[in-house]
Amino acid sequence: MSSVSQHRGRGEPSETAEEQTDTEGSTDDLSEDELFDVLANRRRRYAVHALKAEGETAELGDVAEQVAAWEYGVDVEAVSYDERKRVYTALQQSHLPMMDDAGVVDFDKNRGTVEPTAALEDVEVYMDVVQGHEIPWSVYYLGLSGVAASLTAAVWLNAWPFALLSDVAWLVAVVAMFAASAVAHTYYSRGQRIGETDEPPELG
Template sequence: MGSKTEAVTASTDGQAVAGVGPDDGTRGKDERNGSPEAELSRDDAFEILSNRRRRFALHHLQHNGERAELGELSEHVAAWENDSGVQEISASERKRVYTSLQQFHLPKMDDKGVVEFDDREGVVELTAAAEQMDVYLEVVEGNDVPWSQYYLGLAAVNLGLLVAATAGTYPLRLVPDAGWGLFVATTFLVSALVHTYYSRTEMRLGDSESPPEVRE
């Protein structure tokens, strides 16, 4: 089962993507370069996260020290896109990613204030705005369902059981009211704990070697 933030979501490439920062997505002064206070709007965050190649780039930077050479970044992004190892990607696959990052994606993220991209040196570095973005991916594959639909289904099942018990359906009527209250509370508590675990450990950009959406 996938996981998602409880804030806002946007449908992209079959996944729900969300990015939320402190103070509703604002960032303060960047202490590294002394730039004035700037604001990363929610719309800008979603625009950046709407592209898988940019998500992969952010994941690599967040997981590997916040700074990388363009060549190194391109290799990892290309490997994830082609479901292979860095040593297995072809020169054309690497060049295609390198060119798109250099000419489009990194300049776009630089313009939004999420990274600092030095095209001359071929180096990209995260800014304070990216560090404050709390990013989760909800990956829904096969017969899996999103968490929102899971909770809706769980509520429907619990309601059906309570109605049947109230109507005196055997053997549900044998369970006391307090028992049904405990049952409903427990099912939602366990579900919420599992949801929180996956959100905080399995589905966050930058927390693992590979992005959540390419993990098996």
Template sequence: MSVSKLDEEELEPEELNRDEVFEMLSNQRRRWVLHYLKQQNEDRVDLRSLVDSVSSWEYETPADELPWKKRKRVYTSLRQSHLPRLDESGVIEYDRNRGEVALTNEARKLQLYLEYVPEDDIPWSHCYLGLSGVSAAITALAWYPVYPIGELSAVALGALVTAMFGLSAVVHTYHSRRNRIGHQGPPKR
């Protein structure tokens, strides 16, 4: 194997394992960094605008109204800890000398790990399983002429089942977009 081939292999970032992803995403500031970068249309963003947005979200105050010390605290932690960690993992490119940050293609893979279910909610898989059960019950009631389902035509039954799944899919899509990194607006806490 040639020396250049060895160098190329050493430079390729390793695939993140699940534990590394969860450890990396366990920090709110790192999630805010990823959220901000996904919102931007530019390839690279300057560190100052990133710090202003993360500070604003963290303290729930516009950046220009924040005391210098609070923004400095966020700046220091991003510059010394969080951005280097995200850069090491290959999720972002962080140019410390220029003060620029950019997302990499690896960041797209993280979205899968951010799909979560709040405590007071049910997983979408359970919702679709329940809809399948309701659809099976409706079909059984239509098979045996049980009022009012037995009175419906096959087209009406099909439309009812389609409407149930369609409405559920619309709600699921809306819910997923709100939880996605880079959606418009401040990130969810």
């Protein structure tokens, strides 16, 4: 018999299995809306990145210092007292309590510690950061599909100079194009995963 059950009074109803499931679900489940709300703010994204990279309980002061360094574009050692205090206060009073309510972190305000929850650790978060001169991967694959379709049509019509190579050779070429693109996309995506690299993806 568990210690919780031993301390219950005779007339006190025990927690049902359904209630236990609901309680566990509210702790471990993280909805997409809650996750989007957390990631909508840059400072919270930086905090999530720092915590996922750490993977264990961290001191609030250390998190604030690292977030401040990313925000101001300086090394951790170069963060000023005012910059650290500004970020520390915002995290303590606003961001971390909100993240704690969402089930993203366990924030102990009295002890000044913060820890990523199992719900956050189970989520792989990617940032699709596209600079002004870059092409989104969705558009890239659409263009690649168009090239492959045009190439297939030219080979099927025996148009010159595509008729110089066999159909099998062109098939291998098309497969190689998509395979190379998939490898490049996979490598890029790893760099865009929050908590995977030294710096947040948007600073890369």
